[in-house]
Amino acid sequence: MKVIVVKNYEEASQKACEIMLDIVKSNPQANLGLATGSTPVRMYELMREDHKKNGTSYKDIKTFNLDEYFGLDQSHPQSYHYFMCHNLFNELDINMENVHVPKGQGNIDEECESYNKLLQENPIDIQLLGIGSNGHIGFNEPGTPFDSVTHKVDLKQSTIEDNARLFFDGKIEDVPTQAVSMGIANIMAAKKVLLIACGEGKAKAVYGMAEAPKTIDLPASALQDHPDCILIADEAAASLL
Numbered sequence: 001m002k003v004i005v006v007k008n009y010e011e012a013s014q015k016a017c018e019i020m021l022d023i024v025k026s027n028p029q030a031n032l033g034l035a036t037g038s039t040p041v042r043m044y045e046l047m048r049e050d051h052k053k054n055g056t057s058y059k060d061i062k063t064f065n066l067d068e069y070f071g072l073d074q075s076h077p078q079s080y081h082y083f084m085c086h087n088l089f090n091e092l093d094i095n096m097e098n099v100h101v102p103k104g105q106g107n108i109d110e111e112c113e114s115y116n117k118l119l120q121e122n123p124i125d126i127q128l129l130g131i132g133s134n135g136h137i138g139f140n141e142p143g144t145p146f147d148s149v150t151h152k153v154d155l156k157q158s159t160i161e162d163n164a165r166l167f168f169d170g171k172i173e174d175v176p177t178q179a180v181s182m183g184i185a186n187i188m189a190a191k192k193v194l195l196i197a198c199g200e201g202k203a204k205a206v207y208g209m210a211e212a213p214k215t216i217d218l219p220a221s222a223l224q225d226h227p228d229c230i231l232i233a234d235e236a237a238a239s240l241l
């Protein structure tokens with residue numbers, strides 16, 4: 001794992017954006033694995049700015065998101081589909097037919113199966129990740145087997161609490177308790193993985209991911225075996241390394 005420590009969130013976002021743009025510019029048909037959460041928001045903003053200013057094109061780029069809440073329609077303002085449109089896609093020249101976010105409604109077993117098939121047919125060139133304070137990646141909570149593929153997840157109470165701040169008025173009862181997520185094996189299959197971690201709330205998870213023995217109790221530690229994984233951490237998140 002290559003560890004890049006930067007001063008703060010802004011520098012982390014700039015470095016991550018640089019790496020993403022390298023991929024997009026060198027392969028205009030790249031398959032991007034994308035993530036939600038507050039961490040990539042600034043990086044997405046920088047990608048939008050670059051598109052506007054430099055015309056980097058996404059017209060033949062395909063995207064595959066990690067996860068989606070269960071029970072929220074795509075048009076729900078708190079769905080990850082909506083998040084991606086508003087933070088990135090709406091201001092790019094991307095073809096929305098090339099955008100893939102798991103569906104959190106309908107027949108979930110069928111949805112998981114077809115998402116796995118889609119990922120098999122479209123190998124991901126770069127998978128962007130954030131990290132949960134308990135070490136989760138996507139919505140793969142502690143205890144998820146490393147050979148898991150897209151599946152339905154029961155969210156841990158700590159994840160529901162962490163994510164409540166992103167819901168309308170931070171009301172915990174509004175946060176869905178289940179989600180659909182790519183599995184750890186899907187993430188490990190990406191050619192390159194880029195994980196951004198910022199803030200001291202992520203320090204323990206970052207230590208567990210990068211330096212503690214690999215364990216399913218800290219899902220991100222699976223990345224120790226990835227042949228091309230880059231961790232960008234700000235000083236606070238890297239403070240226990």
Ligand code: GLP
Nearest residue numbers: 036037038039130131132138139
């Ligand atoms: C959610 C997402 C993860 C994300 C995590 C951390 O649980 N499913 O993909 O990494 O939140 O979010 P944040 O970046 O807001 O700390």
